[in-house]
Amino acid sequence: MLDRLLFLFAEGFRNLLRHKLTVFAAVFSVFMTMIIIGSLLIIGKNTNKLIFYLRSKYKIEVFFDNDLPKRDALNLVEDIGSIEGVRNTTFINKENATRIFEKQFGESILDYINSNPLPMSCVVNVNRTGDFELDIFPIVKEINLLQGVNNVEHQGKLIQRIESYHNRFTKLFFISSIIIIAITIGIIYNTIKLTIYAKKDLIQDLHIIGATNTFVKVPFLIEGVLQGLIGSSIAFVALSIALKIGNSLISQFASMTIRMDPAAASVMLVIGVLISFIGSFLSVSRFLP
Amino acid sequence: MENVTFSYEKGYGIKNVNFTIDDSEFTFLIGPTGSGKTTIMKLIYMSLFPQSGVVTTGKFSSDKIKKRKIPFLRRKIGMIFQDYHLLQDRNLYENIALPLYVVGTRHSDISERVEAVIDQVGLTGKEEHLPDELSGGEQQRACIARALVKEPEIILADEPTGNLDPITSFELLKLLESVNHEGTSVLMASHNYNLIKGRGHRIMEIQQGILRNN
Numbered sequence A: 001m002l003d004r005l006l007f008l009f010a011e012g013f014r015n016l017l018r019h020k021l022t023v024f025a026a027v028f029s030v031f032m033t034m035i036i037i038g039s040l041l042i043i044g045k046n047t048n049k050l051i052f053y054l055r056s057k058y059k060i061e062v063f064f065d066n067d068l069p070k071r072d073a074l075n076l077v078e079d080i081g082s083i084e085g086v087r088n089t090t091f092i093n094k095e096n097a098t099r100i101f102e103k104q105f106g107e108s109i110l111d112y113i114n115s116n117p118l119p120m121s122c123v124v125n126v127n128r129t130g131d132f133e134l135d136i137f138p139i140v141k142e143i144n145l146l147q148g149v150n151n152v153e154h155q156g157k158l159i160q161r162i163e164s165y166h167n168r169f170t171k172l173f174f175i176s177s178i179i180i181i182a183i184t185i186g187i188i189y190n191t192i193k194l195t196i197y198a199k200k201d202l203i204q205d206l207h208i209i210g211a212t213n214t215f216v217k218v219p220f221l222i223e224g225v226l227q228g229l230i231g232s233s234i235a236f237v238a239l240s241i242a243l244k245i246g247n248s249l250i251s252q253f254a255s256m257t258i259r260m261d262p263a264a265a266s267v268m269l270v271i272g273v274l275i276s277f278i279g280s281f282l283s284v285s286r287f288l289p
Numbered sequence B: 001m002e003n004v005t006f007s008y009e010k011g012y013g014i015k016n017v018n019f020t021i022d023d024s025e026f027t028f029l030i031g032p033t034g035s036g037k038t039t040i041m042k043l044i045y046m047s048l049f050p051q052s053g054v055v056t057t058g059k060f061s062s063d064k065i066k067k068r069k070i071p072f073l074r075r076k077i078g079m080i081f082q083d084y085h086l087l088q089d090r091n092l093y094e095n096i097a098l099p100l101y102v103v104g105t106r107h108s109d110i111s112e113r114v115e116a117v118i119d120q121v122g123l124t125g126k127e128e129h130l131p132d133e134l135s136g137g138e139q140q141r142a143c144i145a146r147a148l149v150k151e152p153e154i155i156l157a158d159e160p161t162g163n164l165d166p167i168t169s170f171e172l173l174k175l176l177e178s179v180n181h182e183g184t185s186v187l188m189a190s191h192n193y194n195l196i197k198g199r200g201h202r203i204m205e206i207q208q209g210i211l212r213n214n
Ligand SMILES: Nc1ncnc2c1ncn2[C@@H]1O[C@H](COP(=O)(O)OP(=O)(O)OP(=O)(O)O)[C@@H](O)[C@H]1O
Pocket: B008, B009, B010, B011, B012, B013, B031, B032, B033, B034, B035, B036, B037, B038, B039, B040, B159, B191
């Protein structure tokens, strides 16, 4: 069994070496694909960090009715905290409100007016993770419906714009990845098809000798997967080097590094191998029935 | 073969053919070109299936066999063709070793077996030669070696001497006879009656798809 497996591997390798030009085309296209997908992964990871950061800055300020008793206000804060999509809430009582006012305006409002006119309020932070496009309007709406809420302030328009950019970027990322992957699968499919045609004699002989279908097919699958493995490994090395150079350039201007985490490396290899496996599998199923 | 009829979509084929080849029998199948010799061979190794009648090869019969099982039937058959069918990109040794890899022979046993059959067909020393670095007769010997290496129960030789000169053809026939002597049945198709007459073997004659003289 092991000997047979070794033989099939050797056949796969042989195919690779025999058809250098078509193989080069396939490996090169996997390489390009993985460079693009790898870059997208890196960019995606870093924009994700950015959107998380931005989302942590989103806040909704809820002002309560001026005559609302403090106990009711606290209950309200709790109600708001339990709304879906709310990460946490910070209650601001009248005293804190005056302090914030003082900090912002440099003067105490109590210098002008005797009784404290500032209402109790609450700052609401929203969840950062999840949807492509985070929508705070349902939350705002729900808060507005609560008894005792006087006014809700938020940067809805700005958030909407940021979120729609993020959404568009993410969609673009997915669509372009899928298109590129589909093209590469097509190229692998064709490479294997050419190898199969070039090996018609061998295939026919193998069938006459008494080779099972699996035996005939496996070398072609191995060939395809090897192409994927080689292409994505080279792409990974190339990207790592590019990042290293890029980072050393960046470090001259700013103390920032772009990282490629180990997960991205394995994702790249897995995608590369998967692409080539699918391509060669489709080809083999089609041309070696 | 029992009452086997097969016709190609465009006509021709064989009609109502009946015969049996016993263990270790040497049988000639002669007939003019287009008479159906290759068709019979293909029916035996189940590359074709009869429209009526049953072909039984060893323990496999054409009406019952599952597609998956056909490779296992073929492992019991050694095929030799007029046009050799050697793989041009592999040397003699690799060509002959191929069936053993297909069958799953242990790597350590392969070289011994291959050397033995190469010796048997008299090609020792030419292991490294590519097919086009061998003469026609040598290529056909290589094919015999390739058929023999998996120790088949029957050898089907479809006009093995078709491309060879009379002397080489005769040597090849003697080689097949010696193989047969060791217990392997041989079915050899030929249209060269001169070559096979007087060898003391059974001769079946086919004409236009009908077995004339059995
Ligand atoms: N794939 C095919 N489709 C249609 N007709 C075919 C096919 N193969 C063979 N034939 C026809 O069937 C008949 C028998 O062919 P077969 O190959 O069995 O002849 P043969 O006896 O082997 O001839 P030869 O001595 O020339 O090899 C011929 O008339 C041939 O034209």
